[in-house]
Amino acid sequence: MPNIKEIARRAKVSVATVSRALNNDPKVTQETKKLVLKIADELNYRPNIVARNFAKKTSNIIGLILPDITDEFFSELIKGVDEITYQHNYFTMVISSHRYLQLENTLNSVLRNGLLGGLILLVPNINKNLKHILSQTKIPFVIISGGMHTTDYDVVSVDNYQGAYDMTNYLIKKCGYKKIAHISGPKENDDAKIRIKAFKDACAENGINIPNNFLVEGDFTREAGVRLAMELLNLKTKPEVIFAANDMMALGCYDAAAKKGLSIPDDIAVVGFDNIFVSQYLNPPLTTVSAQIEDEGKKAAELLIGKIKSNNASNYQPKKIKIATELIIRNSTKSIK
Structure with a gap:
């Protein structure tokens, strides 16, 4: 296995000079640095990061x-x-x-x-x-x-609050939904707490009543999205749209809709939060909040x-x-x- 001593021998410089060159020390001339790096590359030398950090x-x-x-x-x-x-x-x-x-x-x-x-x-x-x-x-x-x-x-x-608030306003004012369910994240999670507060605030400001059974707690996983969306879709009075607190649970809502033979958005609308890469490739593509x-x-x-x-x-x-x-x-x- 190549080591720093072998590089020093071939470059005809000291071990200390090789070490400084590998660490981009300005005291080492460009000519020496290029030579050391060239030899290190030829030998496929990789420094021991742990040893270097310790030293x-x-x-x-x-x-x-x-x-x-x-x-x-x-x-x-x-x-x-x-x-x-x-x-x-x-x-x-x-x-x-x-x-x-x-x-x-x-x-x-x-x-x-x-x-x-x-x-x-x-x-x-x-x-x-x-x-x-x-x-x-x-x-x-x-x-x-x-x-x-x-x-x-x-x-x-x-900005969890603004994102969830804007999405809820969009669903009410632009789309005209009145029966809106929310699948939140875990109650001890700060992101989840802020998003559900923004959702409730926007609904209250727009005069939208939220039945207790339209508010369900998930854990940000796709599996939770499937399970909770099935519960919501089995209600006697069903929501018109489900706002999942993240895109992974929204994916679960898509799975639940498929299991029930429902079309998105004609039978049930779904929105998420995060804008993960795959959300644009769902069928149909997911309306969501970009969290960057x-x-x-x-x-x-x-x-x-x-x-x-x-x-x-x-x-x-x-x-x-x-x-x-x-x-x-x-x-x-x-x-x-």
């Missing part, structure tokens, strides 16, 4: 903790984070906390291993246990969360890298970034005025 007592690995890595939402978030970290010569390590395990356990394990130079974590809410763990970590971190009420942390969030997921990942990564490079830790003021939403009108709704 330098720094790390160019950014951890990204997600509750799941199979959902398309998370794929787009990863893409956004990785694009920015790559530009700044950082590596992205994606870590799944798994939906049904404690986020705190994953976070404790990650923070103890010493591999990370920074951390981005997507959390459903910021609870006491999480606050306690974060208060003890010395590495920079950024939180992606719907709740921006805390003033203690850097937080990147989608990739941009959310980019903003979180930019904020974290800026924080890592900042030398004013004592004077640092936590930042709050809210990502604007946009209605994406497709063919899963229609005017019934």
Whole structure:
């Protein structure tokens, strides 16, 4: 296996010079740097990142903790984070906390291993246990969360309220729907809480009554969308439209409609939230709220890298970034005025 000593021997320079050249040290001449990189490429040399970080007592690995890595939402978030970290010569390590395990356990394990130079974590809410763990970590971190009420942390969030409010207004004012059901996310999730509040507020302002059985709680999965849409479609008084709090549950609504032999939007209309990539290719294409997921990942990564490079830790003021939403009108709704 090629190593740094072999590169130094072939380039006829010291091991220290090779190390500096590989780390783009300005003290190394361009001629020497090109020679070292050429030999390293010929030998297919790959530096041991862990060993390098240990020696330098720094790390160019950014951890990204997600509750799941199979959902398309998370794929787009990863893409956004990785694009920015790559530009700044950082590596992205994606870590799944798994939906049904404690986020705190994953976070404790990650923070103890010493591999990370920074951390981005997507959390459903910021609870006491999480606050306690974060208060003890010395590495920079950024939180992606719907709740921006805390003033203690850097937080990147989608404008959940405006997005859900605008969608509900569109369904009532533009389409003319009056029987509107909502499949929310989990009640402990900040994004879900904000979206259902906006939905209720918009309905109240427009004089739309929401029966209790038109409000059902899901968990942001496609499976929940199928199950809850079936419940809504089996009601004696059925909704005219289902507003799913994310696109994955909206996909489940499509599955339920197909099982019932119903046509979208003629028999039942469906809208979502997120605008994941596949939503435009459904039949019919899904009307949804664009949450600019990739941009959310980019903003979180930019904020974290800026924080890592900042030398004013004592004077640092936590930042709050809210990502604007946009209605994406497709063919899963229609005017019934």
